[in-house]
Amino acid sequence: xxxxxxxxxxxxxxxxxxxxxxxxxxxxxxxxxxxxxxxxxxxxxxxxxxxxxxxxxxxxxxxxxxxxxxxxxxxxxxxxxxxxxxxxxxxxxxxx
Numbered sequence: 881x882x883x884x885x886x887x888x889x890x891x892x893x894x895x896x897x898x899x900x901x902x903x904x905x906x907x908x909x910x911x912x913x914x915x916x917x918x919x920x921x922x923x924x925x926x927x928x929x930x931x932x933x934x935x936x937x938x939x940x941x942x943x944x945x946x947x948x949x950x951x952x953x954x955x956x957x958x959x960x961x962x963x964x965x966x967x968x969x970x971x972x973x974x975x976x
Contacts, residue, residue, distance in 0.1 A: 881919060881954070882919070883919045883920060883921040883924075883961065884921050884922065885921045885922070885924060886921055886923055886924035886932070886934065886964045886965070887920075887921045887961055887962065887964065888917055888919070888920050888921065888934070888936055888942075888961070888962045888964055888967065888975045889917070889918045889919035889920075889952075889959050889960075889961055889962075889965075890898055890915035890916065890917055890918065890942065890944070890949070890960045890961075890962055891915055891916050891918050891942075891957060891958075891959055892913055892914070892915040892958070892959075892960055893913075893915055893916065893923060894912045903922055908965060911945075911946055912943050912944065912945060912946060912968065913943070913944055913945075913948075914941065914942070914943050914944075914971075915941070915942055915944065915960065916939065916940070916941055916942075917936050917937065917938055917939060917940045917941075917942060918932055918938065918959060919938060920934045920936055920937060920938060921934065921964075922934075923924060924964075934964060935964065935970070935971055936964065936967060939973075940970050940971075941970070941971040941973075942967045942968075942969065942970055942971065943967070943969050943971065944960075944962055944967050945966055945967050945968065946964035948960070948963075949961055949962040949963075949966060
């Protein structure tokens with residue numbers, strides 16, 4: 881699989897939440913999601929024609945806005961295709 885432009889393929893990290901000892905599989909009221917970058921595009925092109933390199937790389941753990949991206953399914957996994965601008969931050973290894 882190859883991502884083009886300033887897009888990122890992310891495997892979302894599904895976090896189960898506990899409320900009063902009961903596991904809640906997902907909450908729609910959360911503001912952000914977390915995922916692992918699986919593939920990155922080759923970057924955007926500026927107005928003057930220069931290539932803008934991607935700031936994220938494969939293996940980065942990222943936080944992105946809720947409901948961002950386009951879901952895509954493969955035989956083995958579910959991914960999201962995000963625009964790089966939808967990524968809010970890249971977590972350091974000790975933060976992820």
